[in-house]
Amino acid sequence: EIVLTQSPGTLSLSPGERATLSCRASQTISSSYLAWYQQKPGQAPRLLFYGASRRAAGIPDRFSVSGSGTDFTLTISRLEPEDFAVYYCQQYGYSPPVSFGQGTKLEIK
Amino acid sequence: QVQLQQSGPGLVKPSQTLSLACAISGDSVSSDTASWNWIRQSPSRGLEWLGRTYYRSKWYNDYADSVIGRVTINPDTPKNQFSLHLNSVTPGDTAVYFCARDPGVSISGMVIPDAFDVWGQGTTVTVSS
Numbered sequence: 001e002i003v004l005t006q007s008p009g010t011l012s013l014s015p016g017e018r019a020t021l022s023c024r025a026s027q028t029i030s031s032s033y034l035a036w037y038q039q040k041p042g043q044a045p046r047l048l049f050y051g052a053s054r055r056a057a058g059i060p061d062r063f064s065v066s067g068s069g070t071d072f073t074l075t076i077s078r079l080e081p082e083d084f085a086v087y088y089c090q091q092y093g094y095s096p097p098v099s100f101g102q103g104t105k106l107e108i109k
Numbered sequence: 110q111v112q113l114q115q116s117g118p119g120l121v122k123p124s125q126t127l128s129l130a131c132a133i134s135g136d137s138v139s140s141d142t143a144s145w146n147w148i149r150q151s152p153s154r155g156l157e158w159l160g161r162t163y164y165r166s167k168w169y170n171d172y173a174d175s176v177i178g179r180v181t182i183n184p185d186t187p188k189n190q191f192s193l194h195l196n197s198v199t200p201g202d203t204a205v206y207f208c209a210r211d212p213g214v215s216i217s218g219m220v221i222p223d224a225f226d227v228w229g230q231g232t233t234v235t236v237s238s
Contacts, residue, residue, distance in 0.1 A: 019160065021167065021234070033222070035224035035225075037225075042208075043231075044228035044229065044231050045156070045207075045225070045228060046226055046228075047225060047226050049121070050223060050224035050226075051214075051223060051224065057225065081123055088156060090156075090225075092211065092222045092223070092224060093221070094224040095159065096173060096174065097158070097171050097222070098146070098148075098158035098161075099158065100155060100156035100157075101155075102155045103155060103156075
């Protein structure tokens with residue numbers, strides 16, 4: 001069973017700063033089967049990236065992803081006020097078919 | 110534009126069955142590439158995938174180990190929707206429940222899983238007497 005561990009649990013930053021969020025898998029997975037989501041209070045998760053770094057529609061280019069093997073990173077180059085939210089990584093295509101990390105809360109410092 | 114609209118009760122008594130429906134517009138539950146998923150979210154469990162249904166010449170289901178034996182996900186082709194039934198619920202099943210689409214990717218005749226690109230609005234379900 002693949003377990004995804006995200007760090008840090010909470011990240012406190014100011015608008016304009018750079019955010020680096022980590023997702024570590026318990027075993028090697030392909031980046032083709034890793035996704036990132038953003039979730040704001042009271043909303044469903046919103047897809048940001050999927051399948052080998054493909055950006056979902058409408059996602060600004062200040063968001064980027066990298067990584068391979070067991071270590072993956074979501075980077076937000078310059079934080080905007082609307083970026084403060086909870087971010088999740090997800091693997092799909094392994095066993096279990098789908099699992100999520102526990103999330104990183106990005107909060108305003 | 111694909112949309113998912115959830116419906117169902119927000120309060121279920123312990124030991125009873127939780128039933129939710131997810132109506133699909135802009136796609137088909139019988140799509141030969143998509144899969145149709147249920148996920149729940151609670152403070153204690155985070156985002157937890159519960160299972161999926163999909164059609165590849167016949168209907169298939171996959172379920173999470175945590176709920177297997179209690180969960181059923183069914184397609185409803187006339188209504189173009191799919192449903193979640195979780196029986197013998199306890200307060201531990203209290204959560205926000207989401208439906209979501211995996212559009213799938215067809216490559217050389219094989220369908221490869223993809224991320225969840227469309228989500229329902231979420232239904233808060235409380236298990237309480």
